[in-house]
Amino acid sequence: FDLDAFVAGLPKAELHLHIEGSLEPELMFELARRNGITLPFASVEAIRAAYAFSNLQDFLDIYYQGAGVLQTERDFHDLAMAYFTRLNADGGRHAEIFFDPQTHTDRGIPFSVVADGLLAGMAQAEREFGISSKLILCFLRHLDEEAAFATLKAAEPYLNRITGVGLDSSEVGHPPAKFERVFKAAGERGLLKVAHAGEEGPPEYVWEALDRLRVDRIDHGNRSLEDAALTARLAAQEMTLTVCPLSNLKLCVVNDMTAHPLKRMLDLGLKATVNSDDPAYFGGYLNANFVAVAKGVGLSRADLATLARNSFTGSFLDEEQVALRL
Numbered sequence: 001f002d003l004d005a006f007v008a009g010l011p012k013a014e015l016h017l018h019i020e021g022s023l024e025p026e027l028m029f030e031l032a033r034r035n036g037i038t039l040p041f042a043s044v045e046a047i048r049a050a051y052a053f054s055n056l057q058d059f060l061d062i063y064y065q066g067a068g069v070l071q072t073e074r075d076f077h078d079l080a081m082a083y084f085t086r087l088n089a090d091g092g093r094h095a096e097i098f099f100d101p102q103t104h105t106d107r108g109i110p111f112s113v114v115a116d117g118l119l120a121g122m123a124q125a126e127r128e129f130g131i132s133s134k135l136i137l138c139f140l141r142h143l144d145e146e147a148a149f150a151t152l153k154a155a156e157p158y159l160n161r162i163t164g165v166g167l168d169s170s171e172v173g174h175p176p177a178k179f180e181r182v183f184k185a186a187g188e189r190g191l192l193k194v195a196h197a198g199e200e201g202p203p204e205y206v207w208e209a210l211d212r213l214r215v216d217r218i219d220h221g222n223r224s225l226e227d228a229a230l231t232a233r234l235a236a237q238e239m240t241l242t243v244c245p246l247s248n249l250k251l252c253v254v255n256d257m258t259a260h261p262l263k264r265m266l267d268l269g270l271k272a273t274v275n276s277d278d279p280a281y282f283g284g285y286l287n288a289n290f291v292a293v294a295k296g297v298g299l300s301r302a303d304l305a306t307l308a309r310n311s312f313t314g315s316f317l318d319e320e321q322v323a324l325r326l
């Protein structure tokens with residue numbers, strides 16, 4: 001069958017997308033010029049050439065540096081619209097986007113500038129493309145619990161427009177339990193909860209995300225497959241995993257796409273989804289992720305349809321909204 005056309009024609013939602021990771025080098029240059037910032041790269045090509053990573057931290061270092069060009073509400077609005085334009089071209093109907101407020105507030109950009117810009121982009125995407133979206137505030141796990149609490153406080157005026165909290169950045173050495181209290185506080189404010197777990201970290205971190213953070217979804221979850229009791233638990237609970245194939249390849253979580261665990265996840269009855277994570281850095285948006293992993297591990301049309309369906313049933317849309325989009 002025509003894989004590209006089949007994937008393009010599936011209604012899809014994206015559940016694991018860091019908006020700062022959708023900053024393409026072209027827009028990075030434009031924002032640098034607009035804001036009077038000198039980039040340490042001579043050209044778009046030189047930036048792309050620097051995107052060779054051997055692990056998560058390698059990537060994070062360059063990703064946080066790139067985010068430095070984002071200064072104004074308009075910058076965040078433009079960033080969001082650039083992403084939604086790509087999602088629309090891929091046939092995406094809904095997105096739940098992560099943002100990392102601490103990356104910006106720590107360099108003096110007010111929380112409101114970030115949130116107002118992203119929310120304006122989300123509203124424009126709904127009007128122009130009919131794409132719905134939700135916002136998930138991620139705490140940077142390499143920073144301490146106190147900083148996460150300060151971020152939750154800064155978000156207070158926006159909590160009616162923020163759907164959930166997440167946990168990202170350097171995983172190993174920063175277990176979910178470090179953020180148990182701030183996740184509890186977020187839950188008490190009515191926020192849903194997700195966490196990156198089992199990307200580089202061990203299966204124990206996935207157990208902690210489930211039992212101590214009480215998450216509604218697991219982001220990545222790859223290393224869950226090392227623990228049969230854990231995969232049984234995830235399957236029984238119908239826990240959604242937001243899997244990111246091209247990210248896994250570029251960050252050396254898998255050595256080759258033929259070794260990607262997605263097919264095994266489906267065969268174990270896990271509720272997996274396909275996502276792009278940081279598409280500007282990993283070389284492909286939503287459909288490119290579907291196609292790459294489908295070729296790598298040999299997914300059937302039924303598998304692809306299941307993955308696309310899971311992206312809606314695993315989303316934070318209510319049942320009626322899901323039914324309208326399927």
Ligand code: ADE
Nearest residue numbers: 018168169170196277278
């Ligand atoms: N921040 C952006 N992308 C990330 C990833 N794949 N893992 C952890 N933190 C991230």
Ligand code: ZN
Nearest residue numbers: 018168196277
């Ligand atoms: Zn991620």
